[in-house]
Amino acid sequence: MRIEDAAMDEFVRVFSLDEVAPGTARLATVGSYDVGVFNVDGTIYAIDNVCPHVDGPLHGGKVNKAACTVSCPLHGRDFSLIDGTEGYGRQSVATFDVSVRDGEIYVASTPRPLVSGATQTSNR
Numbered sequence: 740m741r742i743e744d745a746a747m748d749e750f751v752r753v754f755s756l757d758e759v760a761p762g763t764a765r766l767a768t769v770g771s772y773d774v775g776v777f778n779v780d781g782t783i784y785a786i787d788n789v790c791p792h793v794d795g796p797l798h799g800g801k802v803n804k805a806a807c808t809v810s811c812p813l814h815g816r817d818f819s820l821i822d823g824t825e826g827y828g829r830q831s832v833a834t835f836d837v838s839v840r841d842g843e844i845y846v847a848s849t850p851r852p853l854v855s856g857a858t859q860t861s862n863r
């Protein structure tokens with residue numbers, strides 16, 4: 740087994756790229772997580788789909804492409820699709836590494852370490 744293949748064992752295929760068109764998001768289940776998979780102008784992001792306020796489904800929220808954030812559809816908290824931080828430094832959501840290979844989207848089976856207490860910034 741190649742090292743690259745071993746690393747991919749830690750990823751779960753969620754959708755084909757065609758199933759998440761630019762400007763859309765879909766909900767996937769990865770292990771025990773509900774994961775929102777977002778396509779922002781061709782870049783794929785994956786975040787914990789459950790808003791920490793009162794469980795709003797983030798994949799149903801409005802995406803701000805310039806800021807690379809999603810606004811919770813229930814009460815409007817904004818979360819970075821890049822690092823999961825919330826706009827006012829309140830509780831963040833977890834994010835997941837993503838790999839796109841051969842037109843298929845893979846999401847890491849475990850989230851990145853949670854970024855907490857940070858003021859939302861874009862690294863772009």
Ligand code: FES
Nearest residue numbers: 790792795811814
């Ligand atoms: S449930 Fe997301 S802001 Fe309230």
